[in-house]
Amino acid sequence: MGALPEAVEELLETALVGELTVIDERGRPVTHPLIPLYDGERIYMTSSVLFSKKLEHIKANPKVSVSISDPNAVTVSRFRRATIQGDATVDDTDLHAGWERVLPIWRKKEPAIDFFLGKRVALPLFFERGVIEIVPRRAFLWEDGDTSRPPQVFELVEAAR
Numbered sequence: 001m002g003a004l005p006e007a008v009e010e011l012l013e014t015a016l017v018g019e020l021t022v023i024d025e026r027g028r029p030v031t032h033p034l035i036p037l038y039d040g041e042r043i044y045m046t047s048s049v050l051f052s053k054k055l056e057h058i059k060a061n062p063k064v065s066v067s068i069s070d071p072n073a074v075t076v077s078r079f080r081r082a083t084i085q086g087d088a089t090v091d092d093t094d095l096h097a098g099w100e101r102v103l104p105i106w107r108k109k110e111p112a113i114d115f116f117l118g119k120r121v122a123l124p125l126f127f128e129r130g131v132i133e134i135v136p137r138r139a140f141l142w143e144d145g146d147t148s149r150p151p152q153v154f155e156l157v158e159a160a161r
Contacts, residue, residue: 002038002039002040002041003040003041003042003136003156004038004084004136004139004154004156005139005141005152005154007080007082007141007143008082008084008139008141008154009038009040010080011068011080011082012036012038012043012068012082012084013038013109015036015068015070016035016109016110017033017034017035017036017068017070018033018034018035018036018043018045018066018067018068019031019032019033019034019066019067019068019069020032020033020034020045020054020064020065020066020132021064021065021066021067022054022057022058022061022064022088023057023060023061023063024053024057025057025060030054030057032047032054034046034047034132035106035109035110036066036068037102037105037106037109038105039105042133042134042135042136043066043084043086043133043134043136044102044105044131044132044133044134045066045131045132045134046099046102046106046129046130046131046132047129047130047132048127048128048129049092049095049128049129049130050128054132055090055092055130055132058088058089058090058132059090062087062088062089063085063087063088064085064086064087064088064132064134065083065084065085065086066083066084066086066134067081067082067083067084068080068081068082068083069081069083069145071145078144079144079145080141080142080143080144080145081141081142081145081147081151082139082140082141082142083139083140083151084134084136084138084139084140085136085137085138085139085140086134086135086136086137086138087134087135087137088132088133088134088135089132089133090130090131090132090133091130091131091133092130092131095128095129095130096127096128098129098130098131099127099129099130099131101131102131136156137155137156138153138154138155138156139153139154139156140152140153140154141154
């Protein structure tokens with residue numbers, strides 16, 4: 001078992017879409033659908049720098065949340081909903097190749113990335129990417145996806161790294 005409860009980890013490992021919520025410069029929440037990548041300790045997401053303010057929002061306020069709420073985006077037999085709150089950092093020191101460190105997790109989840117990698121020369125701005133790294137602090141789990149009842153709440157300790 002990793003840093004998160006097993007049921008939440010299962011969602012992160014199978015969900016093709018997660019909703020990343022950041023806080024904008026006016027203090028308002030802004031949500032972005034992204035592919036959540038999980039290594040057992042941290043949640044990673046990548047973002048093209050083209051037309052993206054989310055990276056700047058995270059740099060200004062690292063408090064974020066990731067929600068898995070779409071039953072069609074999860075490939076597990078038993079649907080649940082989860083929200084993970086945490087602290088994020090942005091690694092944009094090498095926009096051309098720095099994101100490749102999460103490529104093995106990305107490839108495992110979404111093998112179609114190899115098709116896009118083959119088109120890398122034709123889509124150069126898509127592959128100028130920053131990596132969002134999220135340390136989970138709290139998780140909320142709704143068994144069977146039923147949000148009419150209170151969730152289970154898990155206070156997390158930072159995974160050693």
